[in-house]
Amino acid sequence: MEIRNILTILFISAGFLCFAASTIGVFRMKDFYCRSHAAGICGSAGLIFSGLGLFIYEGVNITGIKILLVMLAVCLSSPIGTHIICKVAYKQALAAEAECACNRVEKKEEN
């Protein structure tokens, strides 16, 4: 019982550290993609650590397996969100760059 509590405390503290790192990183990084890297820590490592901590505290019963299922669901869904946001940003940035290039060419021709 004692060992289980100690393990739970260790894992959940590690999860909290990951969440703190990702929150601070979101504020400190310089551009959009780097911020999404920082946000990715809480979606993967923070979730894995805190979920494992809760699973160890609960033990192998129905609640514990439900916690594992929640971890699996979030692990499956959070990368999709990150990917789609980054893809749209990348395409939009490319479109904006292409537009800028076109404008530059037009201006040169006008001059």
Added chain:
Amino acid sequence: MRNKYQQIQAHFFELSLGLFAVWVLLSGQFEGKFLLIGLCSSLAIAYICYPLLNITNERTGKVYFVFGFNFLKLFVYFLWLVKEIVKASVEVACLVFRPRMDYEPRMAYFSMPFENPMASVILAFSIILTPGTITVDVNDDGIFEVHALTKGMAEGLMEGTMQRKVAALFGETCEFTPMPEAETTHIPKEVC
């Protein structure tokens, strides 16, 4: 033809069995009435969803079942991936807590033309789950565009360990080829 029909039956059976297992886990009741309701609904859901779970390869036109891989191998791969996630997130967290953050974000490109579309999905998933690398786009030709936070992370990805493990998971034999910056100019970029 008959072989294909048997395969469809086997996939359908697997899918409904998996759904039924999730039902039993989530309900936690083992009375006959609930089990019967669960069995009926899982069969109905499998019947409705089975056509949606077949994806075609855009290049060859072959049809693949989404869950047609070895789950035991996937579990072993997932354990390895968790180890990588922990290592990479410690690296990114150290970077965040440093007073002067020195990082040079960059794009990295590599080509990995999988036959099975699910293999590229799993590879893209595991690249995004590892902190420090994000798959921005995957072409139909199997060219991955990855945004990496530091130089070390881009180089670690370009060693190709993860790509080879995913290829072994699906029994694929395609070649992993990293693409240097100079070669990437010919990649057609859709501009919306």
